[in-house]
Amino acid sequence: MPNAIDIQHIGKAYDAHVAVRDLSLQVPEGSVYGLLGPNGAGKTTTIRMILDIIRPDKGTISLFGRPSTDPSVRDVVGYLPEERGLYKKMQVRRMLMFLAELKGVKAADASRRIDDWLARFSLTGGDRDWGLAKVDELSRGMQQKVQFIATLLHEPNLVILDEPFSGLDPINAQALKDAVIELRSRGKTVIFSTHVIENAERMCDAVCIIANGEKVLDGPVATVKQQHGSHNVAVSLADARPDYAAIFSDTKLVTKVDNQNRFFECELVPGADSQELLRRLVQAGASIERFELIQPSLHQIFIQRVGANNIEKGMSGHG
Amino acid sequence: MDKLFVVIKREFMERIRNKWFLIMTLLMPAIMAGMILLPAYMAIKSSGSDSVNRIIIIDASGAGLGQSILSNLKLDSAGARLGDSLAPVKPDLRVVTLAELKAAEDKALAEVTKPHSYAGYLSVTDTTLSTGRARYAGRNASSIADLSRLEGALGRSVMTVRLGNEGVKPEVIAQVSKIRADISAERISEKGKSGSAAAAIGVGFFLAFMLYMSIMLHGQNVLRGVLEEKMTRVAEVVLASVKPDILLAGKVLGVGAVGLAQQIAWFALSAMVVYFFLPFITHGMMSAKPLADTAAVAAASGAAPPTSMTALGLFTIPLAVTILGFFLTGFMFYASLFAAAGSMVNSEQEAQQAAMPVIMLLVVTIIFLNPIMMNSNGTLATTLSWLPFSSPIVMPMRMAMGGVPMTSVIGSWIVSALGCAAAIWLAARIYRVGMLMYGNKPSMGELVKWIRYAG
Numbered sequence: 001m002p003n004a005i006d007i008q009h010i011g012k013a014y015d016a017h018v019a020v021r022d023l024s025l026q027v028p029e030g031s032v033y034g035l036l037g038p039n040g041a042g043k044t045t046t047i048r049m050i051l052d053i054i055r056p057d058k059g060t061i062s063l064f065g066r067p068s069t070d071p072s073v074r075d076v077v078g079y080l081p082e083e084r085g086l087y088k089k090m091q092v093r094r095m096l097m098f099l100a101e102l103k104g105v106k107a108a109d110a111s112r113r114i115d116d117w118l119a120r121f122s123l124t125g126g127d128r129d130w131g132l133a134k135v136d137e138l139s140r141g142m143q144q145k146v147q148f149i150a151t152l153l154h155e156p157n158l159v160i161l162d163e164p165f166s167g168l169d170p171i172n173a174q175a176l177k178d179a180v181i182e183l184r185s186r187g188k189t190v191i192f193s194t195h196v197i198e199n200a201e202r203m204c205d206a207v208c209i210i211a212n213g214e215k216v217l218d219g220p221v222a223t224v225k226q227q228h229g230s231h232n233v234a235v236s237l238a239d240a241r242p243d244y245a246a247i248f249s250d251t252k253l254v255t256k257v258d259n260q261n262r263f264f265e266c267e268l269v270p271g272a273d274s275q276e277l278l279r280r281l282v283q284a285g286a287s288i289e290r291f292e293l294i295q296p297s298l299h300q301i302f303i304q305r306v307g308a309n310n311i312e313k314g315m316s317g318h319g
Numbered sequence: 320m321d322k323l324f325v326v327i328k329r330e331f332m333e334r335i336r337n338k339w340f341l342i343m344t345l346l347m348p349a350i351m352a353g354m355i356l357l358p359a360y361m362a363i364k365s366s367g368s369d370s371v372n373r374i375i376i377i378d379a380s381g382a383g384l385g386q387s388i389l390s391n392l393k394l395d396s397a398g399a400r401l402g403d404s405l406a407p408v409k410p411d412l413r414v415v416t417l418a419e420l421k422a423a424e425d426k427a428l429a430e431v432t433k434p435h436s437y438a439g440y441l442s443v444t445d446t447t448l449s450t451g452r453a454r455y456a457g458r459n460a461s462s463i464a465d466l467s468r469l470e471g472a473l474g475r476s477v478m479t480v481r482l483g484n485e486g487v488k489p490e491v492i493a494q495v496s497k498i499r500a501d502i503s504a505e506r507i508s509e510k511g512k513s514g515s516a517a518a519a520i521g522v523g524f525f526l527a528f529m530l531y532m533s534i535m536l537h538g539q540n541v542l543r544g545v546l547e548e549k550m551t552r553v554a555e556v557v558l559a560s561v562k563p564d565i566l567l568a569g570k571v572l573g574v575g576a577v578g579l580a581q582q583i584a585w586f587a588l589s590a591m592v593v594y595f596f597l598p599f600i601t602h603g604m605m606s607a608k609p610l611a612d613t614a615a616v617a618a619a620s621g622a623a624p625p626t627s628m629t630a631l632g633l634f635t636i637p638l639a640v641t642i643l644g645f646f647l648t649g650f651m652f653y654a655s656l657f658a659a660a661g662s663m664v665n666s667e668q669e670a671q672q673a674a675m676p677v678i679m680l681l682v683v684t685i686i687f688l689n690p691i692m693m694n695s696n697g698t699l700a701t702t703l704s705w706l707p708f709s710s711p712i713v714m715p716m717r718m719a720m721g722g723v724p725m726t727s728v729i730g731s732w733i734v735s736a737l738g739c740a741a742a743i744w745l746a747a748r749i750y751r752v753g754m755l756m757y758g759n760k761p762s763m764g765e766l767v768k769w770i771r772y773a774g
Contacts, residue, residue, distance in 0.1 A: 015768070051559045054755065071562075079559040085552030090333060101325045102560040150556065 002065070004029040004158050004189035005050060010059030011213075012045055019045040020056070020213040027191055027206070029064075032184050034200035034207040035193040036298075038306060042213040043193040044082060047162050050191075051079055063158060075104045078156035082163040082193075084147045088136040092123070092146055095135060096153060103154035110153065117149040121175075141172055148176070152183075159183055161192035165199055177203060201298040211306045221298065228301045231268035232294040233277060238262075238287035247280050265294075322561045323569050330544070330573020335580070344581055348588035370459040371468050375411045375427045375440035379420045382484070384443050385412045387476035391496065392468070411437065417444060431457060441469060451477050519720045520692060527716035529582065530646060531685055534711070537578035538653040538681075539674070544570055545661030545750070546670050554754045563751045571654045578650060641728055642715045648735040649711025653677060655739075655746035662753030669760050684709040688716070695720040704731045707738020745770065 005027035012020045020042040027033045037043050048054045050061055052068045061068040063077065087095050093114055100110035114131065115124075123130040123142060130138060138146065144167070151159065161180075165173050180190050180203060194200055200207055201221065208218035217224060237244060240262050248257045248264050253276060257266040268274060274293055281288060296304075334340055371392060378385025389412050415423045420442065427440035439457015447453045453473055459465045475496045482492050548554040548566075557566055660673035684703065691700040695717050703709040704717060710731045717723045752769040753761075761769065 048755070053555065053558045074560055077559070079556065081552065081555040081559075083552040083555065085548075085554070085556055087333075087547075087553055088551060094333075098325065098329045099556065099560070102322055102557065104321070147556075 002029050003027060004031075004064060005033075005191065006062045007046075007050070008060045010046075010049060010056040010061060012042075012049060012054065012056050018213055020049070022059075023210065023213070023215055024059075025208045025215060025218050027189060029189050030184065030187050031189060031205040032180060032203055033189070033191040034204035035191060035210065036195065036197060036200055036207055036302060037193070037210040037216075038195060041210045043210065044162055045213075046210070047079075047160055047191075047193060050160065051077060075154065076157045078151040078154065078159045080147060080151040080159075080161045080164055082166065084144065084167075086135045086143060086147060086150075088134070090135055091131075092118075092133055092135055092138070093131040096131075096146065096150055099150045100153045103156075105154045113153055113155075114149070117153065121145040121149065140167075141169060144168065144172055145175075148179070152179075156188070158189045158191070161190065163194060164192050165194060165196055197297075197299040197302050207298065209302060209305060216305045217301075224301065225295045225298070228304070229293070229295045231270065231272070231274070233264075233266055233268060233274050234290065234292045234294055235264045235266075235277075235281070235288065236262060236290035237264075237281075238289055241284075241286070243284050244281065244286050247277070247284060253277055253280075323565050323572075326557075326561065326566060326569025327573040327576065330570055331576050334540075334574065334577045340577070340581075344584050345588070347581075347585050348592055352589055352592035370438040370457075370462065371465050372410060373436075373438045374455075374457060374469075375413060375430065375437050377420065377423045377427060377440055377442040378412060378414045379417050379423075379442065379444045380448055380480075381416070381445055382448060382480050384447060384476055384480050385414055387479045388441070388443070388472050391472035391475050391479075420444065428456065438465075441473075443473070447473075448477060448480060523695070523716040523719040524688065524692060526642060526719055527685075527688055527712050529585075530642070530649065530712045530715060531681060533578050533582055533646070534650050534653050535678075535681055537574050537650065538657040538677070540577075541570055541574045541654040542657040542661040542670060542674055544574065545658045545754075546664065546667070549662060549754055550665065558754065563754060564747050567655075567658055567747055567750050571651055571658060575647070575650050575654065579646065582646070637725070638715070638718055641718050641732075644732050645711040645715050645735065648707075648732065648739040652707060652711070652735070652739040652742045653681065655742045659746035659749040659753070662750040663756075663766070664760050665757060673760065680708040681712075684712050687713075691716070692720075696722050705734055707735050707742075710735045748772070 003026045005025070007023060007025050010020060010023050011018070023042070023046060035043050035046065045054070049056045050063070050068060052061075052074065055069075063073045066073050090098075096114045096117075097107065097110050100113070101107065105113070118124040118131045123145060130142060135143065135146065151161070159180075164176055168176060177199075180192070183190050192200075204221055206218070206220045207224060209216040217227075219227075245259060245264075248254055248259065248266055251269075253269060253272050254266045255269050257264060266277075268277070278288075278291055281291075376385045376388055378388075389410055392410060413423055413427075424440065424442055427437070427442075431437045431439055437457075438459050439455060441453060441455045443453045451474065455466070455469060479492050479496055482495075483489065545567075548557070554566070561569075656677045657674060660677060661670055664670050664673050687699060687703055687709070691697070691703065691713060694700065700713065700717055703713045704723075704727070714723075714728060714731050714735075718728055748770045749766065752772055
C-alpha cells in the first residue's frame with residue numbers, strides 16, 4: 001500500500017525548546033491513523049509541518065509522493081485545527097465558499113456541495129437557514145459543524161484532524177466518528193491527533209505515540225498490542241478435570257498459572273503461541289466457555305511507555 | 320495567483336458589505352464639504368455681523384475724528400458692501416471734552432453691560448491723531464474680524480483728519496480713503512503662471528491630509544484584520560491553504576483597494592457637493608472681498624471657496640498619477656508595518672502599543688506639514704520628500720503647491736517604492752512567524768530572530 005504521508009527524520013526547534021526531534025513515520029493510504037501523545041509532545045508542530053504551515057529545520061515530508069512544499073498538494077488536504085477559528089462577522093455560506101475557493105474548488109461546485117453539507121448537518125431545512133446567518137450567531141456546536149464542513153468541502157484525499165474530539169458534546173463526537181469511518185470507507189486517509197486514547201484504540205488502523213518530540217512507538221494497532229502484550233490468557237472451562245490442569249502446568253508453554261478450578265489465568269512463555277494452548281485443550285476434550293487473550297489496552301501501553309520514556313529523559317540529564 | 324485573488328476578493332467584498340462602510344462613504348463628503356464651506360460661510364456671516372454697527376464712539380479728540388470713523392464704518396459695513404441699505408448702521412457718536420472722557424466711558428460701560436444694547440465703546444483722544452492709539456472695550460473684543468474693521472476705519476479716519484489738517488482737498492481725501500489694497504497672488508510653475516497661490520496651498524494641504532487620513536484609517540484596518548485572524552485562529556485554517564505571504568498580500572491589497580475606492584467616491588461626492596453649493600457661497604464672498612482676513616480664514620480652513628474653481632483646475636493628470644502612485648507605495652509601506660504589528664500581539668491593547676512606532680512615523684509627518692506649507696521648497700520639505708515614511712504625504716502636497724521638478728517627483732517615488740519593498744519584506748518575515756506565535760509580545764531581540772528565520 002502506498003503511503004499518504006512519508007516523514008523522514010524531521011526536526012523543529014524554537015530557540016532553546018525542541019518541539020520535534022528526529023521523527024519518522026509513514027501513514028498508509030486509506031487508513032485511519034492516530035497521532036497520540038501527552039500535551040506538548042509535538043503533535044501540533046508535526047501536523048503543522050505536514051501542512052507546510054511551518055517548515056522543519058531538517059528532514060523531509062512527502063504527501064502522496066510529492067514534497068509537502070509543493071503548493072498543489074495543499075488542495076488535496078483537509079485540516080481541522082485544534083483551535084477552531086472562523087471569521088465571526090462573516091455569513092456562513094460566504095465563509096465556506098471562501099475556504100473552498102482557497103482550495104481551488106470552482107464556485108458552482110462549492111455552492112452545490114455547501115447546500116448538501118448544510119442539509120446533512122441539519123443547518124438548513126429547519127425553521128431557519130443557518131447558512132445565511134453570521135458565524136457568531138451560531139451556537140458552539142453549530143460552529144463546530146461548520147468548521148468540519150470547511151475541512152471536507154474540497155473532498156480532500158487526506159484529512160488531518162488536530163484534537164478533533166476536544167470540546168465536542170457526545171452527539172457531535174458520535175457524528176464525527178461516523179464521518180471518519182465513512183471517509184475511510186471511501187478510501188480517504190484520516191490522521192488525527194488526540195490524547196484521548198480510547199477513541200484512537202477503537203477507530204485507528206495504526207498509531208504513533210510521541211513524547212518529548214520523539215517517536216515512542218508506531219505501527220498497526222494489533223501489532224503494537226501484540227508487541228506489548230504480556231501474553232496473558234484467560235480460560236473458562238465447562239468442567240474441571242486433572243488432565244486439563246496438566247496442560248497449564250507445561251512449562252514449555254506456560255510460565256505462571258492462576259488455577260481457580262474451572263477458571264485459569266496464565267502467562268505464556270515468551271514466544272509461545274496461544275493457539276497451541278487452545279489446540280491442546282480441545283484435543284483433551286475440554287468444553288471451552290471462554291478463551292481470551294488478555295491484551296493490554298493502548299492506554300496501558302501509553303502509560304507504560306510514555307511514563308518510562310519520560311523517566312529515561314529525566315535520567316539523561318535533561319531535567 | 321488565483322488564491323491571492325480569492326483573498327483580495329474576500330477582503331474587499333466583506334468590507335464594502337459592511338453597513339458602516341456605506342455610511343462613512345456617503346457621510347464623509349458631507350462632512351468634508353461642511354468643513355470647507357462652513358468656515359467660509361461663517362466668515363461672511365461674522366464679517367457681516369452688525370456688532371461694530373452697535374458701538375458707542377466717544378470722541379475727545381476735538382478734531383471731528385469720531386465723525387470720520389462713523390462715516391468710514393458706514394462705508395465698509397455689510398449693507399454697504401452688498402450694495403443695499405439692509406443693515407441699519409447705528410453707532411452712537413458722543414463728542415466730549417477731555418475732562419468729560421472718564422464720566423462718558425463709565426456711562427458707556429454701564430450701557431454696554433445691559434443685555435441687547437451696545438456691543439462696546441471706542442474712545443479716541445487727541446493723542447489718537449498723532450499715535451493712532453485708541454481704546455476699545457466691548458463684548459466682541461475677541462472678534463478678530465470686528466477689531467480689524469475698527470482698526471481699518473480708525474486708521475483711515477486718522478489719515479483723513481490729518482490730511483484735512485494739512486490742507487488736502489476733501490474730495491481727494493474721500494477718493495483716497497476709498498482705495499482698498501487687495502493682492503491677488505498667483506503661483507508660478509514651470510509652465511508659467513497658473514492658478515492662485517491660495518488655491519495651491521489649499522489643494523496641497525487637502526491632499527496631504529486626505530492621504531494621511533486614508534493611510535491611517537485603512538492601515539489600522541489592516542492591523543485589526545490581521546489581529547482578528549490571529550485571535551480567532553482563522554489564520555491557521557487559511558494558512559493550511561495558502562502561504563502566509565499570500566494572505567498578507569491579499570489583506571494589504573484588498574484593504575488598499577477598499578481605501579482607493581472610498582477615496583475616489585469621497586473625492587467625486589465632495590466635488591459634487593462643493594459644486595452644488597458654490598454659487599450660494601461665492602455670491603456672498605465676492606462682495607466680501609475687501610476684507611483681507613476673511614480670505615485668510617477661509618484659506619486656512621482648506622480650499623477657499625472663491626478659489627475652489629481654480630482648485631479643481633489644479634487636478635491635472637500628472638498630479639492625479641502622482642497621488643495614485645504615492646498612495647500605493649505609502650499605503651503599502653504603512654499597511655505592511657501595521658500588519659507586522661498586528662501579527663506580533665494577542666490583544667487590542669497590545670496592538671495599540673505595537674502599532675505606536677508606526678503611528679509615530681505618520682504623526683511626525685503631519686506635524687511638519689505646517690512648516691512645509693510655509694516654505695514648500697525649503698530644506699525640511701526637500702528632506703521629508705526623500706524619506707520613504709513621509710514622502711507619500713509630503714510629495715503630492717508639494718507638487719500641488721508647485722515648483723517641484725518632475726524628476727524629483729519620480730526620484731522620490733522610486734525611493735518610496737524601495738522603502739515600500741523593504742517594509743513588505745520585513746513585515747512578511749515577522750508576519751510568517753508571528754501569526755502562529757501565541758504568548759507574550761516579542762522583545763526586540765526575539766523580533767530580530769523572527770526576521771532571521773529562513774522558513
